[in-house]
Amino acid sequence: xxxxxxxxxTGPINExxxxxxxxxxxxxxxxxxxxxxxxxxxxxxxxxxxxxxxxAPVDTNLYPGGWNHLTPEMLPLAxxxxxxxxxxxxxxxxxxxxxxxxxxxxxxxxxxxxxxxxFYMAGLNVRLGSLSNDIKAPTTIELPGGEKVVLEPLIRSKxxxxxxxxxxxxxxxxxxxxxxxxxxxxxxxxxxxxxxxxGGWGTRRKSHHFKAYEEVSKRFxxxxxxxxxxxxxxxxxxxxxxxxxxxxxxxxxxxxxxLLGKIRRKYKEYGINEKPFVVIKADNGTGGMGILTVRxxxxxxxxxxxxxAHMAVTQGGQAVxxxxxxxxxxxxxxxNSAVAEPVVYMMDRYVVGGFYRVHATRGVDENLxxxxxxxxxxxxxxxxxLPQPGVKPGASVPNRFYMYGVIGRLAMLAxxxxxxxxxPDAEVYE
Numbered sequence: 001x002x003x004x005x006x007x008x009x010t011g012p013i014n015e016x017x018x019x020x021x022x023x024x025x026x027x028x029x030x031x032x033x034x035x036x037x038x039x040x041x042x043x044x045x046x047x048x049x050x051x052x053x054x055x056a057p058v059d060t061n062l063y064p065g066g067w068n069h070l071t072p073e074m075l076p077l078a079x080x081x082x083x084x085x086x087x088x089x090x091x092x093x094x095x096x097x098x099x100x101x102x103x104x105x106x107x108x109x110x111x112x113x114x115x116x117x118x119f120y121m122a123g124l125n126v127r128l129g130s131l132s133n134d135i136k137a138p139t140t141i142e143l144p145g146g147e148k149v150v151l152e153p154l155i156r157s158k159x160x161x162x163x164x165x166x167x168x169x170x171x172x173x174x175x176x177x178x179x180x181x182x183x184x185x186x187x188x189x190x191x192x193x194x195x196x197x198x199g200g201w202g203t204r205r206k207s208h209h210f211k212a213y214e215e216v217s218k219r220f221x222x223x224x225x226x227x228x229x230x231x232x233x234x235x236x237x238x239x240x241x242x243x244x245x246x247x248x249x250x251x252x253x254x255x256x257x258x259l260l261g262k263i264r265r266k267y268k269e270y271g272i273n274e275k276p277f278v279v280i281k282a283d284n285g286t287g288g289m290g291i292l293t294v295r296x297x298x299x300x301x302x303x304x305x306x307x308x309a310h311m312a313v314t315q316g317g318q319a320v321x322x323x324x325x326x327x328x329x330x331x332x333x334x335x336n337s338a339v340a341e342p343v344v345y346m347m348d349r350y351v352v353g354g355f356y357r358v359h360a361t362r363g364v365d366e367n368l369x370x371x372x373x374x375x376x377x378x379x380x381x382x383x384x385x386l387p388q389p390g391v392k393p394g395a396s397v398p399n400r401f402y403m404y405g406v407i408g409r410l411a412m413l414a415x416x417x418x419x420x421x422x423x424p425d426a427e428v429y430e
Contacts, residue, residue: 074353
């Protein structure tokens with residue numbers, strides 16, 4: 001069952017909560033049947049926004065960092081999920097090669113140490129193979145709290161990738177390939193490479209993901225007899241934009257205006273007294289960069305040179321030419337009066353934990369994945385506490401976080417649809 005996290009309850013969404021809780025057997029059976037037909041991504045994290053009147057994912061990460069923000073109470077679930085995932089992929093596995101981002105950021109390296117710990121407890125020898133040209137020999141980096149990680153240079157043979165005296169069955173990427181796929185990772189037909197290379201931002205597009213999520217949310221809404229808009233952020237996309245040269249901004253303006261009109265109609269339908277907004281972001285990954293909040297399409301004509309420069313490149317210095325215009329979802333969550341959004345972590349098809357991303361200087365309608373954000377671990381109320389049927393909506397922490405786990409899993413299912421649709425070795429997905 002989905003674990004439940006401890007936090008103060010904020011935001012009503014009581015009707016949606018009641019609908020989901022009353023439908024738990026139906027929902028869990030539906031997920032079971034979906035996973036019989038579709039393979040979940042190896043691991044996933046999902047940013048969720050709770051507006052009070054709707055609850056929706058706004059980003060889905062197939063190469064999640066931040067595992068160091070999960071509390072020790074969450075690790076048993078992560079270890080069990082890792083065991084289940086590896087057993088399905090390579091039951092005889094004893095060695096796992098983890099290929100990380102090329103960075104010396106201490107927080108990111110702490111995330112690698114946590115992943116090593118999880119897979120070690122799942123029964124695997126785990127070593128870190130770096131893509132960086134600077135790593136020419138095993139390099140030990142000390143971390144706060146006395147931990148350390150050892151980065152080693154990768155060794156490529158004709159068909160396999162490994163380290164000196166280390167031949168892995170499975171290679172796990174914790175690198176989103178924003179700068180493209182390095183040749184050293186291609187044509188590894190004898191080893192399992194997870195997630196697949198076409199899940200990297202060189203190929204992947206947010207618009208593909210949210211198209212798949214829209215399909216999933218419609219089917220889920222029909223299952224529960226509810227409007228799928230309550231769990232789905234609407235979006236548009238523009239494919240030929242150049243912020244530096246002012247090209248393609250008409251597409252941006254018209255699509256933003258059309259989407260704002262749709263949101264206004266939904267707000268009117270539900271009696272929501274809030275100002276609609278859209279979020280414009282790079283279609284191929286951001287790492288918190290290249291994100292713009294717009295409340296009126298006319299704002300696009302008045303972008304400052306600084307804003308244009310900010311929007312023109314994304315993580316790794318990649319130029320932005322494709323953008324997604326996404327319905328903005330307010331966040332009603334607070335941690336010590338600062339706005340916050342829950343981030344749900346999954347491995348295989350299991351929710352294993354999460355944390356709050358908190359930003360003291362950002363507003364309810366702004367991106368929180370920005371410099372100055374902090375992370376508040378969410379401890380379990382009781383280690384495997386189940387939802388509480390019959391409890392008044394809004395009065396139960398486990399019930400609220402059961403909902404977050406449902407939304408996270410819907411986004412994860414959409415990611416599996418998306419990976420199937422973009423798999424170069426598969427038949428065309430209908």
